[in-house]
Amino acid sequence: MYAFDIAKPATLAEAVQAMKTGEAQALSGGQTLIPTLKQRLAAPSVLVSLAGVGEMKGVSAKDGVLEIGGAATHREVAGQRHYPGLAELAGRIGDPAVRNRGTIGGSLANNDPSACYPAALLASGGSVKTDRREIAADDFFQGMFATALEADEIITAVRLRVPEASNYQKFLQPASRFALVGVFVARHADGVRVAVTGASEGGVFRWTEAERALSADFSAGAVSGLKHPADGMISDIHGTPEYRAHLIGVMTHRAVAAAS
Amino acid sequence: MPKDFGIGASTKRREDVRFLTGKGRYTDDINLPNQLHVAFLRSDKAHGLLKGVDTAEASRMPGVVRVFTGADFEGVGGLPCGWQVTDREGNPMQEPGHPVLARGKVRHVGDPIAAVVADTQERARDAVEKISADIEELPAVVDMRKAVVAGSPKVHDELTSNLCYDWGFVEENREKVDQAFAGAHHVTTLELVNNRLVANPMEPRVAVGDYTAHNGESTLYTTSQNPHVIRLLMGAFVLSIPEHKLRVVAPDVGGGFGTKIFHYAEEAFCTFAAREIGRPVKWTSSRSEAFVSDAHGRDHVTRIELALDADGVFQAIRTETFANMGAYLSTFAPSVPTWLHGTLMAGNYGTPLIYVNVKAVFTNTVPVDAYRGAGRPEATFQLERVIDKAAIEMGMDPAEIRRKNFITKFPYATPVAVEYDTGDYNATLEKLLSISDRDGFEGRLAASKAKGRLRGFGLNCYIEACGIAPSQLVGQLGARAGLYESATVRVNATGGVVVMTGSHSHGQGHETTFPQVIADMIGIDPGMIEIEHGDTANTPMGMGTYGSRSIAVGGSAMVRAAEKVIKKAKKIAAHLMEASEGDIELADGKFTVAGTDKELAWGDVTLAAYVPHNYPLEDIEPGLEETAFYDPANFTFPAGAYCCEVEVDPDTGAVTVERFSAADDFGNIINPMIVSGQVHGGLAQGIGQALLESCLYDVNGQLVSGSWMDYAMPRADDVPSFSVDHSCRTPCTHNPLGVKGCGEAGAIGSPPAVVNAVVDALRRAGHTHVTHIDMPLSPSRVWAAMNANG
Amino acid sequence: MKVSMKVNGTGMSGEVEGRTLLVEFLRGGLGLTGTHVGCDTSQCGACVVHVNGEAVKACTMFAAEADGAEVTTIEGMANADGSLSTIQQAFQDHHGLQCGFCTPGMVMSAAALLKENPKPTEAQVREYLEGNLCRCTGYHNIVKAIMAASGQAVEMTAAG
The missing domain is CATH 3.10.20.30 (Beta-grasp domain)
Known part of the structure; x- marks a missing residue:
């Protein structure tokens, strides 16, 4: 790692201030950032630890919306009872030690194309609250490792619409155990949303064809005949674009079966 | 003596207490006063001309003491290769130099170019980034078959080609084998890949070099399976330090699996730099660095043919293998695809004619050398896969075709130059069929079907050769080392025993099993016995631990030394009890005189040896300490039968191992608990090779699976609980303990069982076009195989 | 700092x-x-x-x-009198370690698991160890040791 300082603000205001200094980089759980720093792929001058920021903790539900502090750990999200589909997803991210440190805000800000939370947020609908604004879920993700966040912007909370029924199916990449393909299906009163992670070169995306079919008929049978095209799917040593496209169909089918 | 000790007891391991409480002492736990740290600049290009290295800026970085490049190693030797293979024409293999730091060219990603020695590890790494290496990139050769085509870029310009050797075995049989194929009733052919692996012991390699000016001695602390071998190779061939001025210490070592046998550049560098600078120099590998600097394993591409008669009796075997050597010859690399592979090609079967051809090839990849099993897994995999394919083609049961061809009379001289001393392959196969409940398979198949899963059953046999020996034979085969083992048994005045062994324990439990043997021989409390290993300063010259050789060779040396001690002690006892030496018996820690009630305690005799007031000084010297060097008469040949049951998800291709059973014949067993543990670990590695692990390069020689994010290591939920049995025992006929060795069997025997099971599952589900899938059988590959047009 | x-x-x-x-x-x-x-x-x-x-x-x-x-x-896991804790003792009793390098992490994870889930199933143990790699034991005896430490019956380790 390159040398850097660590700032430990206690309030959001202090954190915002700290982010304005030099090459500041927010440090949340660090479960992705620290391995990245070890590879010397980033050279911040200061890491702003968000762990002590009181305003970014906690989980609360109101009017069908679950609000989760940006610094809430995967373990905390897994333990909440308001949104079972999300809890189940969070309980399968990484491993137990990673879940004790990694946070929802950190994961969303990083937007790894194989991460789980982006699929949950996109399928849930809702928004990302930051130190300066609120960004709609549909506007937040902008391709692999790219989001609508500005460089010094901090995710303070995530607001998700709690669906009537939901399920997340993750097919593991055997080495990293990130999602080779993950599909989050959420049935809302106003329609079904299907979000796919791990598969696309463009990062997390909604499978609108499946959404239309499922909004008309929320049953596994409704997506049995659907095939996602392989165009734009990731090709790597763990799977071809065709294989990933195939898995999108399989995982969607299983998620619907589990949710319905 | 407590019942839970002695030969055959599942004694709990005494070494566990320190490991369980954080008191182990691994090489990275060693920090010497005034110590410096080294970081290496490694090539990020697979192949290139190294035109210059500018270290000026790096030298000025904070904390930097000195920057080294290849030029600093003028007059220093290269890393030696310990085995010379002779090709089909009788010519020695092509043997390129292997500098400590690259000179002139870089030949693989990870090839060390320069090294920064600084006061902290991070500052050394900071400075490495300021070194500027001028590399003119050259086209890389990665694919072995392309590498041997005329006009291919050459990894080593001074060689005639990228072909290290073209080996034929047994060359004289070649024509007879061809004739057998020409007249065969049926020929089964299979082309397959034995996937390249990274050993990945959990402890990354570490080296700490030290130099003491007052006596001119160098010490290297290193993560090695064989410190004496490192001392000899590094001292004699690289740094020109005589053994009496060089000490190599391998303390607690966190797993080896072969990759810690070899002498590495970093060891020589730290020893050299410590002497140059006059301060200790430490290198700790990161896991990422390990992927591009530890020797890799396997990486064979093979075509095997099996000729059968109408009854399914094997008539002949013919194989052609391309074996990757990587960019340089690692310490024992040439022996792996030849003598450790070709000699095992008979397997458990009486095939009369066998011809093995191996072309070893240089490529722009990390050197490839022995990994758990080393050559024997490659032989077993191709043989047991082609047999299963032949069974399919001939409509035979996989167990029956094997049974029909088993060797049943011993000793048995194979057509590939080895002699099996004992074995009972029917016994292990029958045991396997029983413990695996093959009869219950149909019921389990129905249950799998009911939940939408395919299910398959795969079995195979294996044989391996352990305790590579004898020295005279391996010398004729090209080994540049003897392959004996040594032990000193020192009895102290008050009766305690210290065994100093040339074997090295890095997980095998020698500190427990070796005393079990001694306790049995003398009949004393195991707490009185201590094992010392891993330090050249206090152990006799020994060859270390690999090839499942510790108890078979090292244990035998210890027995021989202990026998000498007991013989001498009996003489002393005879003198003290005024009896004839031939009448003295030793049991339960007491010397008795046959036919009398005279007895003397072990401690009384040992005390007399060191306080020789009443002592036969005219016949024997005082003291009670003996050394033995044991050079075995032959390899040992553990064998067994393994079986795997898998479920396959037809929608995704995902394979889960539902059951795995292993029936092994290891001969006599010192500690069944430890033997089972060795098998478990080997099975997980074999299942890992079959389903998960794959070290891949792209066409430019960049390592694609360069971390555990892409190289899939077996995790706890990737494997089932295992059913292992080692009750079939045909003791080795030529070593004193009748033991064979158990360390590699699991990794050798398991990959074909897994692949056989997956192929079986797919074929039962109607995918009858599938006869083979190359490892690892990842979900995407299995899915592709199911969906291929057959 | x-x-x-x-x-x-x-x-x-x-x-x-x-x-x-x-x-x-x-x-x-x-x-x-x-x-x-x-x-x-x-x-x-x-x-x-x-x-x-x-x-x-x-x-x-x-x-x-x-x-x-x-x-x-x-280093802080043994009993106050220096004897092995229940989990540590189970690892020794069931040969849950070989080279010992992964062992400290395994013991710490096992302790965290049993705090959360005092009577896990074998499948839960295996799943919980997702973040702990071992290259020696094939996990068999680690799982067995943790099951034993949870007070659940396991058959004897040694076979044959």
């Missing part, structure tokens, strides 16, 4: 850089070398320690982040 923390019940402090990892501080700063480093991608779990009662990977946390925390390492 200076950091202070309670390690295995004893107050400790030392100077660290921002980039100093917790595991580096424990090993280098405090000489507690029982916690190991087996990878640089947060996967192997050889470095698992407990911070404020929760299992974390000490290679993926800065020492500065543990300032003021209570840290437990493998």
Whole structure:
């Protein structure tokens, strides 16, 4: 790692201030950032630890919306009872030690194309609250490792619409155990949303064809005949674009079966 | 003596207490006063001309003491290769130099170019980034078959080609084998890949070099399976330090699996730099660095043919293998695809004619050398896969075709130059069929079907050769080392025993099993016995631990030394009890005189040896300490039968191992608990090779699976609980303990069982076009195989 | 910067850089070398320690982040009289370790698991160990040891 300082603000205001200094980089759980720093792929001058920021903790539900502090750990999200589909997803991210440190805000800000939370947020609908604004879920993700966040912007909370029924199916990449393909299906009163992670070169995306079919008929049978095209799917040593496209169909089918 | 000790007891391991409480002492736990740290600049290009290295800026970085490049190693030797293979024409293999730091060219990603020695590890790494290496990139050769085509870029310009050797075995049989194929009733052919692996012991390699000016001695602390071998190779061939001025210490070592046998550049560098600078120099590998600097394993591409008669009796075997050597010859690399592979090609079967051809090839990849099993897994995999394919083609049961061809009379001289001393392959196969409940398979198949899963059953046999020996034979085969083992048994005045062994324990439990043997021989409390290993300063010259050789060779040396001690002690006892030496018996820690009630305690005799007031000084010297060097008469040949049951998800291709059973014949067993543990670990590695692990390069020689994010290591939920049995025992006929060795069997025997099971599952589900899938059988590959047009 | 923390019940402090990892501080700063480093991608779990009662990977946390925390390492796991704890003893009894390198992390993860789930099934044990790699044991005897430590019956280790 390159040398850097660590700032430990206690309030959001202090954190915002700290982010304005030099090459500041927010440090949340660090479960992705620290391995990245070890590879010397980033050279911040200061890491702003968000762990002590009181305003970014906690989980609360109101009017069908679950609000989760940006610094809430995967373990905390897994333990909440308001949104079972999300809890189940969070309980399968990484491993137990990673879940004790990694946070929802950190994961969303990083937007790894194989991460789980982006699929949950996109399928849930809702928004990302930051130190300066609120960004709609549909506007937040902008391709692999790219989001609508500005460089010094901090995710303070995530607001998700709690669906009537939901399920997340993750097919593991055997080495990293990130999602080779993950599909989050959420049935809302106003329609079904299907979000796919791990598969696309463009990062997390909604499978609108499946959404239309499922909004008309929320049953596994409704997506049995659907095939996602392989165009734009990731090709790597763990799977071809065709294989990933195939898995999108399989995982969607299983998620619907589990949710319905 | 407590019942839970002695030969055959599942004694709990005494070494566990320190490991369980954080008191182990691994090489990275060693920090010497005034110590410096080294970081290496490694090539990020697979192949290139190294035109210059500018270290000026790096030298000025904070904390930097000195920057080294290849030029600093003028007059220093290269890393030696310990085995010379002779090709089909009788010519020695092509043997390129292997500098400590690259000179002139870089030949693989990870090839060390320069090294920064600084006061902290991070500052050394900071400075490495300021070194500027001028590399003119050259086209890389990665694919072995392309590498041997005329006009291919050459990894080593001074060689005639990228072909290290073209080996034929047994060359004289070649024509007879061809004739057998020409007249065969049926020929089964299979082309397959034995996937390249990274050993990945959990402890990354570490080296700490030290130099003491007052006596001119160098010490290297290193993560090695064989410190004496490192001392000899590094001292004699690289740094020109005589053994009496060089000490190599391998303390607690966190797993080896072969990759810690070899002498590495970093060891020589730290020893050299410590002497140059006059301060200790430490290198700790990161896991990422390990992927591009530890020797890799396997990486064979093979075509095997099996000729059968109408009854399914094997008539002949013919194989052609391309074996990757990587960019340089690692310490024992040439022996792996030849003598450790070709000699095992008979397997458990009486095939009369066998011809093995191996072309070893240089490529722009990390050197490839022995990994758990080393050559024997490659032989077993191709043989047991082609047999299963032949069974399919001939409509035979996989167990029956094997049974029909088993060797049943011993000793048995194979057509590939080895002699099996004992074995009972029917016994292990029958045991396997029983413990695996093959009869219950149909019921389990129905249950799998009911939940939408395919299910398959795969079995195979294996044989391996352990305790590579004898020295005279391996010398004729090209080994540049003897392959004996040594032990000193020192009895102290008050009766305690210290065994100093040339074997090295890095997980095998020698500190427990070796005393079990001694306790049995003398009949004393195991707490009185201590094992010392891993330090050249206090152990006799020994060859270390690999090839499942510790108890078979090292244990035998210890027995021989202990026998000498007991013989001498009996003489002393005879003198003290005024009896004839031939009448003295030793049991339960007491010397008795046959036919009398005279007895003397072990401690009384040992005390007399060191306080020789009443002592036969005219016949024997005082003291009670003996050394033995044991050079075995032959390899040992553990064998067994393994079986795997898998479920396959037809929608995704995902394979889960539902059951795995292993029936092994290891001969006599010192500690069944430890033997089972060795098998478990080997099975997980074999299942890992079959389903998960794959070290891949792209066409430019960049390592694609360069971390555990892409190289899939077996995790706890990737494997089932295992059913292992080692009750079939045909003791080795030529070593004193009748033991064979158990360390590699699991990794050798398991990959074909897994692949056989997956192929079986797919074929039962109607995918009858599938006869083979190359490892690892990842979900995407299995899915592709199911969906291929057959 | 200076950091202070309670390690295995004893107050400790030392100077660290921002980039100093917790595991580096424990090993280098405090000489507690029982916690190991087996990878640089947060996967192997050889470095698992407990911070404020929760299992974390000490290679993926800065020492500065543990300032003021209570840290437990493998060196703090034995009983007060120095004898092996139930989990440690089960690992020895069932041969749950070979080279010993992954063992500290395995023991720390096992302790965290049994705190959360005192009677896990075999499948739950295997799933919980997702972040702890072992290359020696094939996990068989680690799983068996943890099951035994939870007070659940396991058959004898030795076969044949």
